[in-house]
Amino acid sequence: MTRIGYVLKVYPRFSETFVVTEMLAREALGDDLTIYALRPSTDSRFHPEIARIRAQVNWVPRPRRAIDMWELLANSVNEPDMRTHLAEILPAVADLPGDEVAQGAALARAARDAGITHLHAHFASLAGRTAWIASQLSGIPYTVTTHAKDIYHESVDPLWLRRICADADRVIAISRYNERYLHSVLAGTGARIELRYNALELDRFPFRPPAPADGPLHVVAVGRLVAKKGFDDLIDAVGILTKAGIPVVADIAGEGEERDCLAGQITALGLGDRVNLLGPLTQAEVRALLGRAQVFAAPSKPAEDGNIDGLPTVVLEAMACGTPVIATDVTGLPEVIRDGDTGILLPHSDPQALARALRELAEGTVDAAPLARNARALIERDFDSRAQAAVLSAWESTPELQEVH
Structure with missing residues (x-):
């Protein structure tokens, strides 16, 4: 046996x-x-x-x-x-x-x-x-x-x-x-x-087509609050968009050693009403958050100590749910986020590029619907x-x- x-x-x-x-x-x-x-x-x-x-x-x-x-x-x-x-x-x-x-x-x-x-x-x-x-x-x-x-x-x-x-x-x-x-x-x-x-247990991540933008662009990021997740770049991108008059709100869920540093960055940039640190969420709470979001951001990057993301499971969850994903070209992410097909792929450590991609989604110059459909098909096939x-x-x-x- x-x-x-x-x-x-x-x-x-x-x-x-x-x-x-x-x-x-x-x-x-x-x-x-x-x-x-x-x-x-x-x-x-x-x-x-x-x-x-x-x-x-x-x-x-x-x-x-x-x-x-x-x-x-x-x-x-x-x-x-x-x-x-x-x-x-x-x-x-x-x-x-x-x-x-x-x-x-x-x-x-x-x-x-x-x-x-x-x-x-x-x-x-x-x-x-x-x-x-x-x-x-x-x-x-x-x-x-x-x-x-x-x-x-x-x-x-x-x-x-x-x-x-x-x-x-x-x-x-x-x-x-x-x-x-x-x-x-x-x-x-x-x-x-x-x-x-x-x-993934696919039954727990039902697909829903992305909703059209209505009000501020709602961006979600989920992961441990550590350097390799690149959440500091996301905060910088929100700051760039805010200065340009583009309405955007970002929710970052997770806990970790970088929390105080990220909170200080939010305060220093005057983004207290734009970026929220939600703390740790259960998978059910993450699914609900993804359902409300218009875009999921995974701005991963190599940390100074060599630590780097593999292929974050929450990226797969967002793809399964139909939430359009913006991710960076780190390790396994390009294997699932195929630029212009299953999501938007950017160079890592580039808040300006991230801000431009978010702005395109906010202004509707990028159609999120086919990205979401193709992402779900890939998840069903390989994950x-x-x-x-x-x-x-x-x-x-x-x-x-x-x-x-």
Whole structure:
């Protein structure tokens, strides 16, 4: 029997709706899932969809003291083969924090005891390292889905990235851009890289044609308030339009480390009645916000630390709903926002270009209706969570079940 262990740094995590969507689709297929979380959540809100997840959630113990670390290791690696494997990987894990190694051992013990047949880690960072350790100790194969920060950020250790991906059963890239990058940085490792986009439960995102402009142009942006989202460029663009006498209102939903900085920028530009920071919203609240919006803005850009967006799920949600999207030419975004076809694509870090695109929509010189229709067609074709789940399920089935697939 196939039993899948999902390895996640934090669960539940407000910003990672794609993980919940993926697990829901797999459970709908009949997959038997168990969740292993390495850190508790510190989020202030949670999506109601989490309540639909049937999988048991296990928080992998994290030792705080050296004596607890050694006790956890001893209790976890309590079979001869696991002790042998631990000795074999000690040179590799010697540079890791001791609590990570102990958590990897605890995951190996828990997965073996639960009869887990395959581990599935999201992000090739902490979750990927922990899955690697657990796999080395237990012999349970694993798959890792890579995203953005875990492969692009300046903190990424290339040795560990190559090690995790080389030993994975599959390495999943969430965009063609990421797939090309992984082929480059993993050259010579033998890593089996597969493209598999994050997807949506399409029934939760009904399409409605974009409404004609009536009053100020209503712009919506959603995401964590961090530098790579480019929300400062959106605020600048609203300032440019306001000075030009173009009525526009922007709602930015999310929470994060840049909130105070963005609030200060809004105040400095005198845009307190034009730009609203809404805080974190649930998926249902985001859908309602998209339904009221005339345009969705995704002004992503590379951050100074190398962090960069992958392919934001909320962009796909806007496209599914029929909200016209303006996005920048960052990583996977050009794969879905095809300029003049499924949306408007701009160079990143260019508030003037963003202001011009918003003005064209506000003045009706760009017809949003065909953009919205084409965007929905693309989402239906390539981003259905049922299709995504079927592929993942087939990849991670035990050998005897793979023959059935």
